[in-house]
Amino acid sequence: MRSLPLLRRRGVTAGLTCALLFAAACAGPASAAPPVRSPLASEVHPVVEDDGLALTPPMGFNNWNSTHCRPEFNETMVKGIADIFIAKGLKEAGYEYVNLDDCWALPQRDADGKLVPDPDRFPNGIKAVADYVHSKGLKFGIYTSAGTKTCDRIGFPGGLGHEYSDARQFADWGVDYLKYDNCYNQGVDAKKRYTTMRDALKATGRPMVFSICEWGENKPWEWASDVGHLWRTTGDINDSWGSTLAIMKKNLPLHAYAKPGNWNDPDMLEVGNGGMTDTEYRTQFSMWSIMAAPLLIGSDLRQADDKTFEILGNREVIAVDQDPLGKQGEVISSEAGRWVVAKEMADGSRVVALFNEADRPQRIATTASDVGLPQSRGYRMRDLWKHTDAGIADTIAATVPAHGTVLIRLWADRDSKSYPPALEAGQTRAWFAEADVPAEMSTTVTNHGRRKADSVSVDLTGPAGWTIVSASRTVAEALSTGKTLRTKWRVKAPAGTRPGAYDLTLSVAHRSPEGVRLVQQEPVAANIVVLPPQGVSSLSATPWLSASNGWGPVEKDLSVGESAPGDGRPLTIGGTRYTKGLGVHAPSVVEYYLGGECSSFSAMVGLDDETGVRGTAGFEVWADGRRIAATGVLTNVMPAQQLSAGVSGAETLRLVVTDGGDGMSYDHADWADATLVC
Template identity: 60%
Template sequence: MRPHTPLTTRRARRRVVAALSAAFLCAAGMTALPATARTGDATDTPPDAPPAAKTSAGAAASATPRLPDGLARTPPMGFNNWNSTHCGADFNEAMIKGIADIFVAKGLKAAGYEYVNLDDCWAQKERDANGKLVPDTTRFPNGIKALADYVHSKGLKFGIYTSAGTRTCAQAMPGALGHEYSDAQQFADWGVDYLKYDNCNNQGVDAKKRYITMRDALKATGRPIVYSICEWGENKPWEWAADVGHLWRTTGDISDVWDSMVSIFKVNAPLAPYAGPGHWNDPDMLEVGNGGMTDTEYRSHFSLWSMMAAPLLIGTDLRKASQATFDILDNKEVIALDQDPLGKQAQVLKSEGGRWVLSKPLANGDRAVALFNETDRPQRIGTTAKEAGLPQASGYRLRDLWKHEDTHTAGEIAGTVPAHGTLVYRVSADRQWPQYPPALDSGADGVDPVEVGSEARIATLTRNLGRTPARDVEVELKGPQGWRVEPVTPTGTHVLPPGKELATAWKISPLAGTKPGPYELTFTTDYRSPRGQRVTQTLAVPVHAVQAPPAGTSYASDLTWVTATNGYGPVERDRSVGGPQAGDGTPISIGGVPFAKGLGAHAPSEITYYTGGQCASFAAQVGVDDETADQGTVTFEVWADGQRVAESGKLTGKDPAKAVSAAVSGANTVRLVVQDAGDGFFYDHADWADAKFTC
């Protein structure tokens, strides 16, 4: 379960619905299923199993159908509607047909996407008199078989959804528990090619038993159907499901927010040894294009999923998608990593300070290397060809899979990676490396906040990673219109030999009247290879214009912070953190006491203010917001120029607000930090209520 207000995610609803369903059945004196469907080992069969299946139920385990069966030799690619529609009115026959049409028209089919899959809410709430599933006639007036036929007519494949329980996760339709053979045959008769089998309302039946039974039911139909196990990683399916399903969820549901995507990546990444052709780790569907992340973050999402050999199921309504979304989803060079026939999931080589290095072996002997920056500031991240697993060579070809450009390196693979960004290279021990320009690693040292009306310094560095010299190297730094940016040291060199660097110092001054907030400088490096090829590299350098708070007392929520990070959703002004989107919180309330002003945060959180040595003190009433229903445990800390000057001690959702004050005289920056109190950061909605600076 992710950190959230109770019942704000589908995963939470699943757990509660399962518990309520079981409680209802017990209270009513009913049993959910015949005993043979609820107890026993994996050889038990449900009452709807055909005679042949019942006869062989007691056979040795070795006689049970097993995978691999030739399906999903590479991770499945396609579409699933859930992330964009849930059970909304947009989920209908017209949408699914429209997606199939777009797959063909926009080249996604050619790029490898083939499955068009339905999620929950496609059926009526009850079965018919014969125990069969009935499509929702409002959503699908022509039925499921007609829709599958349409998808097939486009040269694509069709997928469907149900749950290994008595009801599906949205309570919208009957689950398959006790009806596995009947439902599987119905799916096969409709022409289904892919089944997502969820985990709700399972009545406590052993997970292996539930999923093995449906595997056998699908096998009994004789139709090749890719089988997606969606039990959220609760029973470690990577340890037992390689001969049960073709892919298995390793985590809870993804959300269209940065912290959700990163947390899921961190769970799935260590499971590389369990993935391979016909059996894949599934970190859930893609959120690319749904609007909750930036394009830079979506490129990281797509890059990491491809490096992890994850199924690539588009989760956005492509009828409304931007060209930027199509450009990400249609990056064939990144897709090729995901679909590489060797079928290896990337290994994590390094992970320190939010800097990640992943390496993925490829069938032709190349290595894919991803440099991922989890932090909110640019970071230099690097490794070597040797560390990535490549053989010794005099030089290596570096193919940038997002820029679609080639350079070469003597062995170092490095770059300055934007905040929340990912660089992805295909690295080859290529004897033709001299034909490519040398790779130059360009970046800027961390830029401190720049006070409006004053001058700051910044240093840039350009280093030659190649075997050959870079010639006529020139660098340029530009600021927003009206800003003064001037070099202090040389900005060019006729020759930059291998392994050498060009360091340049600059002074910058914001335009008078500049409003406090984030801005970008543009750092450009231009050079020529020994063969005369011109190369231009551009890097965005973030900088923050700041101004000390005015004299007197100011609420923190009325001031502009320098940076703000949060464990869930954005930091909110004068509201609780609420959920994953900005503005979805409620008025701040701690221990039943409302506060009109303050900051809504969620552990782990850090909010930095520039005080410029002008403030004497900071004070706030702190605690866990009432929206968590007495859950959550946190600690609050105040830091002034790197020194902790106040802390709250452990506070829980049952505690009243606690007064925290700190002397911050002379400090240039003040950081407001919230930490998890040691029991996990679920429900850690932390308020800095009535937070004030006195300056």
Template identity: 65%
Template sequence: MRRLPTRAPRAVRRRIVGAMAGGVLCVGGLAALPAPASAAPVTEPAAAEAESAATPPMGFNNWNSTHCRADFNESMVKGIADIFVDKGLKAAGYQYVNLDDCWALPARDADGKLVPDPVRFPNGIKAVADYVHSKGLKLGIYTSAGTKTCNSAGFPGALGHEYSDAQQFADWGVDYLKYDNCNNQGVDAKQRYTTMRDALRATGRPIVYSICEWGQNKPWEWAGQLGQLWRTTGDISDSWGSMLSIMKQNLPLAPYAGPGNWNDPDMLEVGNGGMTDTEYRTHFSMWSIMASPLLIGTDLRKASDETYQILSNRDVIAVDQDPLGKQGTVVSSEGGRWVVAKQMADGSRAVALFNESGSAQRIATTAQAVGLPEADAYVSRDLWQHKNYNTAGGIAATVPAHGTVLLRVSVNPRWAEYPPAAELGAGQGLFAEAGRPVPFDSTFTNQGRTAARDVSVSLDGPDGTDWAVKAGGPAKVPALESGTSLKTPWTVTPPSGTSDGSYQLTLNATYRSPQGTRVTTQAPVTVQVVTAPPSGASSLGDLAWMSAVNGYGPVERNTSNGESAAGDGHPITIGGTVYAKGLGVHAQSEVTYYTGRACERVTAQVGVDDEKGTKGTVAFEVWADDQKVASTGTLTNADAARAVSADVSGAQVVRLVVTDGGDAVDSDHADWADAQLSC
């Protein structure tokens, strides 16, 4: 699937590794997991290693932004250390500056020692470590538990050289080792990683040990006796589908996390450009509530102000770094509406209201449902707005598409000092044709224990447009007591000639607390401007869609997925049969069409595209509004094309969904061949 510059794609990496037992768990079954095995007795220097990773490690790794480019060098690494200090990242908790692959020459010296690339690191690794240490930071390095690293150029791995390499790392002043999984010659995973654990301990230097085994042998069940963190998944990429798939694999593993032992769903992609800032805030929120290592993967020399604001949000970082060391667990996950809660050392709960879907949704839970004791009132802090509110126990918000509201809720005797929390939202699934009005209702609900005074609601059309917006009823009220609501009917009309697409209106509310504190809040209202579908049978590869989310690269029309660039697909081919029309996608994928209650049936031939050889496992689903009306179950490249026929009568929206078949998204190129919509 992934052909990152100069480093073998994960499909190739797994082929090098050879057949391995086990696999990763999917969120589809959130059943209780067996309790993790108790860790081995901690000895020196293991005690110091565990202490340095008592909370999830925070830092930087260059791979996601530079790969093996020439600008990965001594100057860059020193510059990142400077930025940590100058931009306040060190003060926010980031401490590791980690080198990934390509730092060494392709061959060892005559004594079998590793040799730093003299062009990239002319003064050697120790000089870089000394500089990083002078800033009060720590240095990390990379190698593989095999004969070669994962880079296609084949840099030296540590298999058979563990004690010598570990001593070199210690002599250079290395504080952190990422130990990858390529070219391992079929040696048992536990054996390979145990040998390096022993070699690191033999140096006498505390070195945090990151086991990058990709989750292939369920390292969460055994790696806690060896290292401080272990990868639970394959490599992340800078896309919504990749991030979502990895999050879902990591969430069920909460029982295995704790101080000094962390599930690692891979590095952060925040700021790399493949997702929106809303999606990056979700990425950072969910990694934090999962108590994940926070390793920045963007080039901080080029990062935007928004990227720095996300990465340095201390309220969110405090969730990740909470000393109790609990990983958040799923409270509910229906219809793309996720509630994930994390127990905190002070007795509070961090609560993520995460919206997986492509339109704004109301997500709700209660203080007791997330584990708090019954109380008259609670304090809820919005960790992105940095504001405190009192609540009677309800926890709810209208969350933007792919967004997350992250809260910290506590029993607090000073709750009355804060203004009441309010839930502001509007009807969802709003569709309008250009020039024609669409009605809906907004609702402002006082969730607090105290009254909300002087409540006023308004609605703004999309920025830079002339949409007609009209209130059809009361938009103001002198007071709302706890648990009561103001409901306002609205009509909005997109101007004639408005292009099809998704438009965001903004619902605004202002109110005052009993003490007179003025509060303002907003909620998104998404309206899809649409064109009625044509009569008869139409190829879905030719029709305009409302939205398209793909796990790797864009959704392709009438070709396979190909790779990451637009238009790089091939003729759609399943089991040797070539199809002229259809959609080429990659799990996790969702393509949405407006059908306006005028269509009857979706048909297609579906399967894994031949371009991935023997790789790929996927499952196809057809959804009519909120109902799943067709599902194939898991298909592999060995399966012939499967016929799908789904009744979508009466649906406003049809969604074509491809999931990863339960084993992550490696090589999951999927085809909706000869896909047609009949209206």
């Protein structure tokens, strides 16, 4: 899915979209010229369900997320990616497909109806590129659409009506993987379109992984197990936390449909593209792996930094994704943004993701029995990001950073006492303070191991210039199973420290019974804030604690517009313009610090007029983790609604916009005239 869905999300007026850009796609089956039809699946080549392909989720590269149709997408880039797969050890780690996305062809077929590679991008043709990729011991993939055109604005030739001819070309070029998109589909039944291409691919005699990319619109997980090897479950991802989170939530419930040869596909990896933090990228890689999702790198590896390669090359996490049992992880719990997801592995172990959806650290806990392990006198616990082992009695717990994931693997192990005890360390609650004002912070260290931890000590450090002094004990002679060391600290940021989130480090040291000194370090979040002004103030003039958006940045006094900052329009709901407020795109969360100083919040809310007649969203107001006001689902045809709430005594305010339950297309939402009374 490419330009058409991007416009669907971003809110170009539907009528203008249809009239000027996508007339064929928008006209519908009644008015569209019927496509030339190829033989249907029922007429030729009965399906062979187990073809031995994609027995584990495909791993590789796709250029779209980093290049789209820009000039740098060309033969040199593709060959360069293949070289990097070898040089950086990605091939050895399991990555094997180097895939082209849209814009590789000319806009017109030749006189014989054949696809023509763009001679500027691929002067030596597609086969030469495929041969180069194959020479590296890798596999080669290509893209087209199950419609009359592909999804880029130019609209390159699609495969509808040309399935057998195109499949033959792909086979002759040495293609090993086909991504088949969904634009300009003329209203033809999805199952027929994708089944026809399946049979065309099989008719070539060349094994090709078949990736169904119809965005989950027709629930392919219910019918495509004998059609394709993987199917998209959602619309396109973009390089933002809001998009990644929304896609994750849609894909997680589909665990029952994943198995060897058939995979739920939540779209490509954004790791390394720059729109998220390293913590968020580790979460995407962790959660995609526990969901047994395809791992297709979406960043330009020629420009990637060491941290990107470290994330993409984590073989212990890759092993979770590539486990031959082929099970997708299941949600064990998800209360208040504290997710526990567990995946059964072929060796009987369990991989557990402790994922924190919230914008501040949270403690997340479960037990070995809850995640499906048999009763045992103890368990071995392996942290797949820290690459450390520990022994636990039963409890699995960690204080997880905002948007972070702790990924661990567990085995029932009667000899778990041979491992160091698992120590859970972190802060007890979110910490907020003004610069140059000391405030108390509390931390805990708890022993979840079967054996005691001796000579336990803690230390808290921060950025240069910060003052951190312990206000209670920092050592314990020993911590037996279940016991906790609690420490209070006086923390002060220097005058002039800008508002925002800062990282502190909690270091925990203890001695094993063998006399080995062990040290672990955990992140601690410190938020420097400014109290909101007294009286009535516009929220758009108040600095937020955090902001996440489903598309583009949160805008102040403008609609969300496209993907760049400041590219929106005046906030307009139902024909009424507003000079102040926030422009967001579902799913969105914007959080503010109130410090108990405010009494009420109010805004006019609704879908911005720039999205035309589509879009749904729900508006919610939360105070200190409790929802205190909500609208229900609103649509573009509804006028602005007033949403007000009392916030007396609240430390934080969260403004949440949901996608209305139907995906994030066109969901440009406005918090117009948003005000606080303090």
